[in-house]
Amino acid sequence: MTDTLHSVAPTARAGMEPAVRRALRANRLLAPVADHMPAILAIAGCVMLWQLVVWAFSVPTFMAPSPIAVLSAFRENGVILWNNLLPTLLEAAMGFVSGNLVAILLAVWFVYSPLAERAFYPIAVIIKSIPIIALAPILVLLVGNGIAPKIIIAGLISFFPTLVNMVQGLKSASPAMLDLMRVLSASNAEIFWKVRLPASLPFLFAALKIAATSSVMGAIVAEWIGSSYGLGALIIEATYNFRSPLLYATVVIAAALAVILFFVVAIVEKKVVRWKPGNHG
Structure with missing residues (x-):
């Protein structure tokens, strides 16, 4: 009898393993949905309220x-929305990468050169204080009406939050760790890569999430200033032609992007x- 039980048990376990794996896979897929369920319900409630008010x-x-x-505008203008989404995505992505790359390099320079920080940080603040809508026509005059001014504007608007956070993050390294690395005769490069x-990183990614949007x-x-393509141009066109469903659909696409x-x-x-400020040590 014991031999029979031992022979059956492995078979039963083998039969249960696929079910267990499926259950674990389902839990992993449903966990993000459960985490965001309050937001999903809130958005659905707002959409329902919007529909009721209009009715x-x-x-x-x-x-x-x-x-x-x-929704009908999405269905009727799907090709138009897609064709205008791609240029905006390209401009935003290129501006995001270039603006943040420059900000990170400047932040490293500022941390290792206090003189450079005192000289150029105020200039960055001045540039940030100029309204983007005012910079756009100036850039169009300087570099033309192609993709360049859109990338520059997207880069400028991504630049300042990353610069501020990256400088703060690099300066937040533990003084004890810095002293230890110096006692161990570590080079500036080693201190940078292993400590600073x-x-x-937590400060940097906090800024990158702001810069992404x-x-x-x-x-x-930038597309509002003399562009014939992109979501911004489509918003202007839909507004002037009183195509409100298309206007709202374009805004939804921009927000989703x-x-x-x-x-x-x-x-x-x-x-x-792997850690957050305040959760280490």
Whole structure:
């Protein structure tokens, strides 16, 4: 009898393993949905309220189309939306990469050269204080009406948050760790890669998440100034032609693009950053 039980048990366990694996896989897939369920429900509630208000007060479509009308605009103008999404995505991505790369390099320079920080940091603040909508036509005059001014605007709007956070992050390295590395005769490069850079990563990714959404806004604002393509140009065209469903659909696409870029940075952050400020030591 014992031999029979021993022969059956492995077979039963083998039969259960696929079910257990499926259950674990389902849990991993459902966990993110459960985490974001409050936000999903809140958004669904807002959309339902929007639809009810439009129905109840008979709001004209040219003023505020219903969610159903916006969905119809997605279906009827899918090709137009897609063709204008790609240029904005390219501009935002290139501006995000270039602006943040320059900000990171400047932050490293400022940390290792206090004189450079005192000289050039105020200039960065002055540039940040100029409204983007005012810079756009100046850049169009300087570099033309192609893709260049859009990338520059997206880069500028991504630049300042990363510069500020990266400088703060590089300076947040533990003084005890810095002293220990110096006692061990570590070079500046070793101190940077092993102490300063790891300490700065939480600050950097906090800025990158802001820059990811801001770069989309910068690209769209730049497209308002004399562009014939992109989501920004489509917003202007839909507004002037009173195509409110298309206007709302374009705004939804722009917001979705910004959210996607935000979550891409957040996913990379989870892979790279293993600690948060205040959770170490």
